[in-house]
Amino acid sequence: xxxxxxxxxxxxxxxxxxxxxxxxxxxxxxxxxxxxxxxxxxxxxxxxxxxxxxxxxxxxxxxxxxxxxxxxxxxxxxxxxxxxxxxxxxxxxxxxxxxxxxxxxxxxxxxxxxxxxxxxxxxxxxxxxxxxxxxxxxxxxxxxxxxxxxxxxxxxxxxxxxxxxxxxxxxxxxxxxxxxxxxxxxxxxxxxxxxxxxxxxxxxxxxxxxxxxx
Amino acid sequence: xxxxxxxxxxxxxxxxxxxxxxxxxxxxxxxxxxxxxxxxxxxxxxxxxxxxxxxxxxxxxxxxxxxxxxxxxxxxxxxxxxxxxxxxxxxxxxxxxxxxxxxxxxxxxxxxxxxxxxxxxxxxxxxxxxxxxxxxxxxxxxxxxxxxxxxxxxxxxxxxxxxxxxxxxxxxxxxxxxxxxxxxxxxxxxxxxxxxxxxxxxxxxxxxxxxxxx
Numbered sequence: 161x162x163x164x165x166x167x168x169x170x171x172x173x174x175x176x177x178x179x180x181x182x183x184x185x186x187x188x189x190x191x192x193x194x195x196x197x198x199x200x201x202x203x204x205x206x207x208x209x210x211x212x213x214x215x216x217x218x219x220x221x222x223x224x225x226x227x228x229x230x231x232x233x234x235x236x237x238x239x240x241x242x243x244x245x246x247x248x249x250x251x252x253x254x255x256x257x258x259x260x261x262x263x264x265x266x267x268x269x270x271x272x273x274x275x276x277x278x279x280x281x282x283x284x285x286x287x288x289x290x291x292x293x294x295x296x297x298x299x300x301x302x303x304x305x306x307x308x309x310x311x312x313x314x315x316x317x318x319x320x321x322x323x324x325x326x327x328x329x330x331x332x333x334x335x336x337x338x339x340x341x342x343x344x345x346x347x348x349x350x351x352x353x354x355x356x357x358x359x360x361x362x363x364x365x366x367x368x369x370x371x372x373x374x
Numbered sequence: 375x376x377x378x379x380x381x382x383x384x385x386x387x388x389x390x391x392x393x394x395x396x397x398x399x400x401x402x403x404x405x406x407x408x409x410x411x412x413x414x415x416x417x418x419x420x421x422x423x424x425x426x427x428x429x430x431x432x433x434x435x436x437x438x439x440x441x442x443x444x445x446x447x448x449x450x451x452x453x454x455x456x457x458x459x460x461x462x463x464x465x466x467x468x469x470x471x472x473x474x475x476x477x478x479x480x481x482x483x484x485x486x487x488x489x490x491x492x493x494x495x496x497x498x499x500x501x502x503x504x505x506x507x508x509x510x511x512x513x514x515x516x517x518x519x520x521x522x523x524x525x526x527x528x529x530x531x532x533x534x535x536x537x538x539x540x541x542x543x544x545x546x547x548x549x550x551x552x553x554x555x556x557x558x559x560x561x562x563x564x565x566x567x568x569x570x571x572x573x574x575x576x577x578x579x580x581x582x583x584x585x586x587x588x
Contacts, residue, residue: 164564165396165564165565165566166389166392166393166396167526168389168392168393168523168524168525168526172386172389172524173521173524173525175380175382175386176390176393176521176524177419177521178380178382179380179382179390180419180422180423180517180521181422182379182380183422183424185424199585200581200582200585203581203584203585204581205391205394206581207578207579207580207581207584208394208395208397208578209394209516210397210399210516210519210531212533213575213576214568214570214571214575214576214577214578215576216578216579216584218584219584219586220584220585220586221586221587221588222585222586222587222588223588224587224588225588228588239501239502242501243497243498243501246497246501247496251496255498258498260499280576280579281576282461282465282575282576283457283460284457284469284472284570284575284576285474285533285534286533287453287456287457287460287534288453288533288534288535288536288537289533289535289537289552291508292533294505294508294509295508295509295512295553295554298509298512298513298516299512299516302423302424302512302513302516302517303394303516305424306390306520307387307390307391307394309382310382310386310387310390311382311387312381312382317424319426319499319500319502319503319506320499320501320502321502321503322502323502323503330588332586332588338503339509340509350378350379351379352379354428356427356428356498357428361427361428361496361498362427362428362429362494362495362496362498363428364421364422364428364430365421365430365494366421367414367417367418367420367421368414370417370421370430370432370433370434371413371414371417371434371436372433372434372435372436372546373435373436373438374435374436374437374438374439374442374544374546
């Protein structure tokens with residue numbers, strides 16, 4: 161058993177806090193290509209994320225085919241129109257101004273799924289909470305997000321999609337659970353304020369209100 | 375719009391990769407207390423995590439009351455016995471040797487829930503995928519995990535629990551969704567190999583098998 165791991169100092173912690181604060185959900189990308197090997201490097205780090213029972217249930221599906229990209233984008237347009245229609249009038253005006261996906265510019269695009277049926281992990285930790293597999297996948301996704309930002313890249317998570325239709329459009333096993341579709345590239349802007357806050361859609365609240373004592 | 379965010383260099387990226395590689399799911403803690411203010415600092419960083427529609431649906435419930443801690447622990451013992459009984463013979467022998475929670479030693483313990491009914495975010499991004507709220511909570515949890523490790527602390531995620539019973543034992547709103555119960559403290563050991571791999575339960579696989587091209 162190794163007993164002396166790396167020591168992280170105040171300087172590293174301050175930079176880590178910067179990374180967390182400056183990570184954005186990016187919707188506007190420059191057309192600069194993402195260097196070859198980047199996606200693989202980010203996924204290799206993601207595969208060190210915690211997973212229930214060491215099951216590694218994440219599945220990264222890189223989408224390069226223009227027809228498949230177009231199918232996903234068309235699905236987004238339909239779902240987004242329905243979401244706009246469901247907003248009350250005064251909010252619909254703001255909603256209509258929001259740029260909620262970067263399909264048109266993002267040089268790298270991928271979908272992420274969870275394979276809940278994986279034998280890896282032998283079911284450990286999943287009897288009472290099968291959703292733990294999905295949570296493991298989210299930890300992997302967030303690892304990509306932070307590692308990408310540390311390389312100056314931005315990630316955008318698109319959830320305004322019909323999971324079954326995206327699963328079919330990408331021709332992956334029907335029992336994989338769709339977690340999200342992601343756009344990756346160099347962001348047009350850097351920012352430490354969420355885009356939805358700048359657009360007056362919602363504001364971030366102080367952490368104190370999210371802590372409860374028992 | 376701010377256009378010049380922080381630049382992260384090779385040295386930071388190497389340390390970030392170390393952080394990701396040395397983060398463990400910790401089950402054995404030293405009895406050293408966690409300094410006052412630590413939990414709040416970690417949660418304050420977690421509240422910068424991405425959340426669907428800027429909804430911040432995470433709810434951190436710090437559990438200090440011994441009776442409530444005992445109730446959660448008893449629930450774990452019952453669920454773990456059931457999980458052991460469900461394992462095939464040859465795997466049950468290994469399962470019985472695993473230490474799967476650090477209730478007995480962890481100085482700080484908290485549960486995390488998702489409030490899917492929050493008005494914050496006005497439902498943005500959740501029409502087709504209501505589970506996005508839970509995923510936001512997981513991103514917050516993983517932020518705590520990484521920030522804790524950067525302070526030399528370890529986090530353990532316990533999922534071998536009955537969500538409804540834990541929700542009741544902690545007296546939180548019944549419609550909050552239980553995401554996990556967490557033990558936080560200084561780890562007995564540092565390691566860059568998952569405990570389940572050392573215990574010969576499962577081994578981590580190479581990243582290449584998790585990438586698919588479309």
